[in-house]
Amino acid sequence: MTTSETMARESAKSSGQTYKPQDGLLLEVEDLHVEFHTPDGIARAINGVNFDLFEGQTLAILGESGSGKSVTAQAIMGILDMPPAVIPKGQIRYCGQDLLTMPDEQRRRTRGPEISMVFQDALSSLNPVFPVGWQIAEMFRVHRGMNKSDALERAVKLMQRVQIPAAKERVGAYPHQFSGGMRQRIMIAMAIALDPAVLIADEPTTALDVTVQAQIMALLQELQEERQMGLILITHDLGVVANVADKIAVMYAGRIVERADVYDLYRQPGHPYTKGLLESIPRLDQKGQQLAAIGGLPPNLMRIPEGCAFNPRCKFAQDVCREDRPALLEVAPGRESACHFAEEVLHG
Amino acid sequence: MAEAILTATDLVKYYPIKGGVLRRKVGDVKAVDGVSFELLKGETLGIVGESGCGKSTLGRLLMRLEEPTSGSVVFDGVDMYAQKGRAMRKLRRDIQIVFQDPYTSLNPRKTVGDIVGEPFDIHPDVVPRKGRRKAVQDLLDLVGLNPEHINRYPHQFSGGQRQRIGIARGIALNPKVLICDEPVSALDVSVQAQVVNLMEKLQDELGLSYIFIAHDLSVVRHISDRVGVMYLGKMAELGEEDDIYGRPTHPYTQALLSAVPVPDPTLRDKKEQIVLKGDVPSPANPPSGCRFHTRCWKAQDKCKTDIPLLELRPDGAGEHLSACHFAQPREIIETIDVSDLADGDLDTGRRDTASLEPVGDGPADS
Ligand SMILES: Nc1ncnc2c1ncn2[C@@H]1O[C@H](COP(=O)(O)OP(=O)(O)OP(=O)(O)O)[C@@H](O)[C@H]1O
Ligand SMILES: Nc1ncnc2c1ncn2[C@@H]1O[C@H](COP(=O)(O)OP(=O)(O)OP(=O)(O)O)[C@@H](O)[C@H]1O
Ligand code: SF4
Ligand code: SF4
Ligand SMILES: [Mg+2]
Ligand SMILES: [Mg+2]
Numbered sequence: 001m002t003t004s005e006t007m008a009r010e011s012a013k014s015s016g017q018t019y020k021p022q023d024g025l026l027l028e029v030e031d032l033h034v035e036f037h038t039p040d041g042i043a044r045a046i047n048g049v050n051f052d053l054f055e056g057q058t059l060a061i062l063g064e065s066g067s068g069k070s071v072t073a074q075a076i077m078g079i080l081d082m083p084p085a086v087i088p089k090g091q092i093r094y095c096g097q098d099l100l101t102m103p104d105e106q107r108r109r110t111r112g113p114e115i116s117m118v119f120q121d122a123l124s125s126l127n128p129v130f131p132v133g134w135q136i137a138e139m140f141r142v143h144r145g146m147n148k149s150d151a152l153e154r155a156v157k158l159m160q161r162v163q164i165p166a167a168k169e170r171v172g173a174y175p176h177q178f179s180g181g182m183r184q185r186i187m188i189a190m191a192i193a194l195d196p197a198v199l200i201a202d203e204p205t206t207a208l209d210v211t212v213q214a215q216i217m218a219l220l221q222e223l224q225e226e227r228q229m230g231l232i233l234i235t236h237d238l239g240v241v242a243n244v245a246d247k248i249a250v251m252y253a254g255r256i257v258e259r260a261d262v263y264d265l266y267r268q269p270g271h272p273y274t275k276g277l278l279e280s281i282p283r284l285d286q287k288g289q290q291l292a293a294i295g296g297l298p299p300n301l302m303r304i305p306e307g308c309a310f311n312p313r314c315k316f317a318q319d320v321c322r323e324d325r326p327a328l329l330e331v332a333p334g335r336e337s338a339c340h341f342a343e344e345v346l347h348g
Numbered sequence: 349m350a351e352a353i354l355t356a357t358d359l360v361k362y363y364p365i366k367g368g369v370l371r372r373k374v375g376d377v378k379a380v381d382g383v384s385f386e387l388l389k390g391e392t393l394g395i396v397g398e399s400g401c402g403k404s405t406l407g408r409l410l411m412r413l414e415e416p417t418s419g420s421v422v423f424d425g426v427d428m429y430a431q432k433g434r435a436m437r438k439l440r441r442d443i444q445i446v447f448q449d450p451y452t453s454l455n456p457r458k459t460v461g462d463i464v465g466e467p468f469d470i471h472p473d474v475v476p477r478k479g480r481r482k483a484v485q486d487l488l489d490l491v492g493l494n495p496e497h498i499n500r501y502p503h504q505f506s507g508g509q510r511q512r513i514g515i516a517r518g519i520a521l522n523p524k525v526l527i528c529d530e531p532v533s534a535l536d537v538s539v540q541a542q543v544v545n546l547m548e549k550l551q552d553e554l555g556l557s558y559i560f561i562a563h564d565l566s567v568v569r570h571i572s573d574r575v576g577v578m579y580l581g582k583m584a585e586l587g588e589e590d591d592i593y594g595r596p597t598h599p600y601t602q603a604l605l606s607a608v609p610v611p612d613p614t615l616r617d618k619k620e621q622i623v624l625k626g627d628v629p630s631p632a633n634p635p636s637g638c639r640f641h642t643r644c645w646k647a648q649d650k651c652k653t654d655i656p657l658l659e660l661r662p663d664g665a666g667e668h669l670s671a672c673h674f675a676q677p678r679e680i681i682e683t684i685d686v687s688d689l690a691d692g693d694l695d696t697g698r699r700d701t702a703s704l705e706p707v708g709d710g711p712a713d714s
């Protein structure tokens with residue numbers, strides 16, 4: 001961390017609340033529930049999500065489209081539209097303090113300096129009518145009370161840090177004058193500008209080419225190591241996860257169904273859904289064959305199946321699966337699975 | 349050998365860049381610049397390449413959503429760009445497209461039923477009016493959406509679910525050729541697998557031919573019989589799937605393959621990556637000679653002046669089409685052996701050394 005960044009962190013502390021992680025524990029999400037109250041009924045998007053995030057850790061949240069990854073991220077960031085969203089239950093503790101019960105103003109001040117987010121779609125998240133340098137500088141002016149020229153100088157430094165070539169000359173350029181990969185790097189620059197302890201990246205490379213994806217992921221990893229950020233990486237790309245994650249949480253129908261170390265999970269999945277996901281990656285030896293797709297549809301969140309939400313699609317399902325909802329339990333050291341037959345899945 | 353359903357010859361699409369107060373033409377974006385290939389009946393031709401290289405433009409040209417600057421497309425024996433009125437309408441039924449962007453390609457004010465059923469309105473003879481609701485629901489079911497959701501609006505679906513709406517619309521008319529522009533990019537693997545299986549099934553049953561544009565190289569490999577690699581409006585390499593993946597001879601293809609993240613954490617850091625310098629140069633002002641020379645670690649003087657033709661070149665096992673003066677096979681998929689490269693030839697650093705000029709895609713309107 002550079003001196004100026006350390007100073008920035010200090011000034012953030014002096015301007016308000018300080019947060020200090022206990023034993024490196026940054027974030028604890030406990031029994032989080034989120035519902036959307038729509039004219040058609042209540043969509044139960046998040047149904048009891050639990051996880052921790054430590055300093056320097058990369059947690060990948062992996063899951064099917066609609067499984068609640070983005071809603072989880074939005075709940076942590078406090079950017080859900082409420083209504084229609086309602087959080088009937090749960091806690092999101094940042095350094096021990098519950099973000100959900102914190103006064104609005106205090107919570108707002110965590111956004112940026114403490115917890116920050118990179119969105120999937122860089123173009124629509126940047127304001128097209130302002131130069132990018134100005135947009136970055138604005139963060140320093142608003143949050144750090146810097147004057148215009150200092151703020152711009154910091155913006156240039158940050159653009160350089162995220163490898164925007166000729167950043168100094170480009171500080172006045174508009175979003176459309178940058179390529180997709182560069183725009184995503186600018187989004188990353190804005191997300192790390194205030195030196196957050198937690199960075200949430202929601203599908204940060206989904207819209208990008210592999211060569212650019214490789215650059216962006218390398219950059220994210222580098223920044224994370226440098227700043228010891230806790231990184232929540234939301235993605236559906238099993239390749240990206242394998243390359244960068246420490247821990248993985250697999251979501252299904254708004255719950256975490258498996259949590260494990262990345263090596264363990266790929267070697268031996270402990271939940272039928274994870275197993276299905278890994279089996280559906282196209283492999284060389286499957287050329288000309290059907291991919292091992294998971295059958296059926298993701299559940300309708302207004303009518304999540306009784307018992308285990310995965311049971312209508314699960315090859316292992318038994319009667320008990322249609323009645324009792326399996327809890328997320330430890331099935332091996334450091335591994336948790338929410339399946340009545342986790343042992344069999346893991347060992348058989 | 350199967351017969352060609354579609355033959356593209358020397359397709360060119362330039363978009364004029366207008367500038368100054370008079371909005372005079374000051375240049376061209378060379379989006380597609382001399383692309384030729386055949387699509388055989390019942391085959392899948394995969395098209396890969398970085399953002400802005402012209403894949404979607406090529407797709408739109410093949411659909412005749414746009415007129416080419418020059419070049420021709422022969423579809424099922426007829427010269428597509430010479431057709432008018434009724435004949436063109438009929439032709440359009442046979443070539444359908446699935447668009448790239450699930451967020452903007454769906455009209456937010458229409459229900460899913462309207463969107464998927466729209467092709468039936470344009471071509472009312474396909475399904476009788478009474479059977480439409482059922483037909484639409486069957487399509488929804490086919491692409492893994494809940495048929496009960498026929499009256500919902502696009503915003504009520506997640507990104508991946510929206511992409512499937514587009515696919516349902518694309519296959520509604522049972523076309524002969526389906527151009528799929530990143531159809532599964534927004535989908536997670538389990539659903540991707542279903543859709544890929546579905547597309548393969550439809551292909552077998554109906555003899556469909558696909559042009560499958562995607563950036564997921566492993567999906568393209570799985571579904572494609574042949575693969576074309578595009579770079580800055582040109583075809584860099586074209587061959588059978590195992591030629592391209594097993595014996596790529598073009599440095600760009602090699603770099604692209606090396607960047608694919610492998611879904612196996614034990615290979616972390618073991619897989620060598622060729623990290624390309626900079627971004628794709630602007631197609632408004634493409635590099636002379638070989639368009640890849642500004643980023644190619646093998647570039648020689650000749651590459652700056654002579655355009656390499658897409659020709660059959662030896663690949664170790666046989667030969668396939670490659671547009672590189674120094675085409676040489678290299679195995680990429682597992683690990684790449686960089687030991688035979690001279691020092692400094694390969695930029696494996698994480699820097700981006702693009703100069704100010706070549707800003708990636710999208711011409712700056714100056
Ligand atoms: N404003 C809303 N009103 C109603 N339902 C919503 C709303 N926002 C999200 N949802 C629902 O909540 C569920 C979870 O959505 P979320 O965006 O978190 O999915 P996701 O896991 O991020 O999926 P993707 O991979 O497609 O981005 C989805 O089924 C979605 O339809
Ligand atoms: N209507 C247009 N007017 C001007 N330029 C255009 C137009 N459409 C496309 N282009 C330019 O043509 C080039 C090729 O664009 P195209 O959309 O075909 O690329 P692509 O390969 O599909 O990229 P991506 O992977 O990002 O979808 C780009 O530089 C783009 O900015
Ligand atoms: S609890 Fe039953 S239905 Fe659910 S994943 Fe386990 S075996 Fe399958
Ligand atoms: S022709 Fe030259 S610049 Fe182009 S790919 Fe081959 S070696 Fe590289
Ligand atoms: Mg999402
Ligand atoms: Mg495109």
